Each structure stands twice: as C-alpha cells, then as structure tokens.
Amino acid sequence: MKNPFLPLALLTGIALPCMASGAMPEYALVIRNHAYQPATLQVPANTKFKLLVRNEDATPSEFESNDFNREQIVLPGTTTTVYVGPLDKGRYSFFDDFHRATGNGVLVAQ
Numbered sequence: 706m707k708n709p710f711l712p713l714a715l716l717t718g719i720a721l722p723c724m725a726s727g728a729m730p731e732y733a734l735v736i737r738n739h740a741y742q743p744a745t746l747q748v749p750a751n752t753k754f755k756l757l758v759r760n761e762d763a764t765p766s767e768f769e770s771n772d773f774n775r776e777q778i779v780l781p782g783t784t785t786t787v788y789v790g791p792l793d794k795g796r797y798s799f800f801d802d803f804h805r806a807t808g809n810g811v812l813v814a815q
Contacts, residue, residue, distance in 0.1 A: 730754040734768075736779060737761045739804035750794040750814040759784040766808065770799040773812075790814075 730749060734756055735742045748754055758768050760779040768787060769776045779785050792814040801808025 731757055733757045733759065734810070735759050735761055736766045736768075736801065736808065739764075739766070739801060739807045741799075741801070741808060741810035744810045745813060746810065747813045747815060748790070748792070751791045753788065753790040756787040756789055757784055758787055765803060767802040768799060769802045770797060772797040772799070775799070776802075 730752065732746055732748055732754060734746065736759065739762060756768075758777070758779050760766050760781055760783060763781050765781060766779045767776065768779055768785070773789055773792060775787055775789065777785050777787050789812070792812070794814050797812040797814065799810050799812065
C-alpha cells in the first residue's frame with residue numbers, strides 16, 4: 706500500500722518513521738551501568754510500538770512501568786522486546802526494579 710502522506714512529507718520536509726508498510730515502529734533502550742540510555746525517549750502518541758531493551762550489564766535488570774503496566778526481566782547480554790501502547794499524549798515513567806537508584810527513565814508520547 707502506498708503512503709498517501711509521502712508526497713506531502715517530501716514537499717514540507719516532515720520526517721516519517723522509516724518502516725515497511727504495516728510494520729510497527731521500534732525504539733531502542735540500552736541498560737548500561739544500571740541506567741537507561743536514553744533516559745528520556747520520545748515515542749508517538751496513539752500508536753502501538755516496540756521497545757527493544759538491551760542489557761549490556763553483567764547482572765539481570767527488570768524493565769518495569771506502573772504507568773503503562775509492563776514488567777520484563779532482561780538478562781545480561783540479551784535484548785528483549787516490550788510492546789507498548791497505544792499511549793495518550795503524556796509522560797510515562799519506567800524503571801529498573803533491581804536498580805531503583807540509577808535505573809529510571811521516561812517515555813514522552815507526542
């Protein structure tokens with residue numbers, strides 16, 4: 706299926722997500738030194754998307770959010786997929802339940 710907004714985007718300089726037709730948007734988070742990088746991640750509002758969470762530490766982490774009701778263990782050296790959304794516009798916090806002092810972040814849905 707053709708993207709009906711592509712000609713308008715090209716004329717106005719609006720950036721569109723780079724994905725195959727019908728594909729779900731993906732965003733990456735890295736856990737390094739028990740902290741999320743980036744700590745603030747902008748995501749589209751009203752759209753379901755995938756978070757690819759990679760743990761580069763030598764110990765397990767737990768990606769968790771009470772705001773969007775997710776909880777997932779991320780073993781050392783692995784990447785896990787967390788499906789999120791659709792979210793209304795706003796800020797949604799997440800944290801590493803095993804490292805609460807350093808593992809905090811926020812999704813900003815726009």
